[in-house]
Amino acid sequence: MSNELALKHVFKKGTGKTPHTLLLLHGTGGTEEDLLPLVDYIDPEANVLSVRGNVSENGMPRFFKRLAEGVFDEEDLIFRTKELNTFLDEAAKEYGFDRGQVIAFGYSNGANIAASLLFHYEGALKGASLHHPMVPRRGIELPDLTDKAVFIAAGTNDPICPSQESEELKALLTEAGAKVDLHWESQGHQLTIGEVKAAAEWYRNTLI
Template identity: 40%
Template sequence: MSYQYRIHKADQPGSPLLFVFHGTGGDENQFFDFGRRLLPQAGIVSPRGDVLEHGAARFFRRTGEGVYDMDDLAERTSAMADFIQTHKQSAKASNAMGLGYSNGANILASVMLTKPDLFDAAVLLHPLIPWKPAPQPGLAGKRVLITAGQRDPICPPDLTQSFADYLTLQGAATNLVWHSGGHEIQQSEVAAIERFVGENVR
């Protein structure tokens, strides 16, 4: 598999590398400029999902709302991990961080569950992990921010909390930030992301 993607190379070798992943119906432009503002000194890599659902780009297939094609997810997680590894090696990054929203958060989380060494920190905006992940000792020491809406109709809050609890049990430094709304990104989330990045990426 290959991805269309947008990239900004860091000015200095060894700078941080930020991967950004769009939500369903987005593309490589959705969070690219946001990533540039978050980490002006970093390299930015923003792939476009290679699955189309009624014309909307996604990173893996599903058979219904919240029902994933797990075989397809496994295959595309492996392909994304290879893509990430290639860009990490090319950039010789000092550390790597991922940021994803909705479907983008889900592929980022799936990569972290299978290849936890690829990221030092991650921001998961409104993730939905509707299965019970296997234990992953490699998550110990990773830094994760999850943001979510208490009335999100797509990502049930109990599943969000369960995934945050799972990450904590694996030894990840996990911070879960709620807002009172739904699946939309609110300004309070942006502020939480800015704080997290400032504390965890140099």
């Protein structure tokens, strides 16, 4: 791990059989270790870059501040999204991976910052698997997301992300040109093994 890079993280070099780098982004209170077990399901041969959020909320790591449950601090969201995008540029140089082959896998707050990367930077991600995300911003023009692949996992009983939130996010990304798959589980806000397996199938069918 380089001490020069701005965000605490873990990097694991893949076997070289796939060009992809999996960017893992945890939920509120998580760490860079949380989502590492998902790699075995998704692509054990890929590079892995797992990042810890740079914001603390009552001691819990997050990727950006919020004003209340479900209410984002938009100014901080914009700043932290730029910070993460710059970090990815620098990490690609540091570790020698292809910057154009980054696939994000984010849960909850991590899914929101991944969605924000898509909303703000055309070249930030090749694709993204967003688990229980919300719409990061409204009323802005999205970049051209043609050829970007996005998987959204949502829970029909999710108290934090209502179903219309997931549908709206799908619509916004689709309007910008992305190919979006929306997967439903009869669950709440938790990350389930069912949605992880569905994401792995999406990844194999769409990105490999």
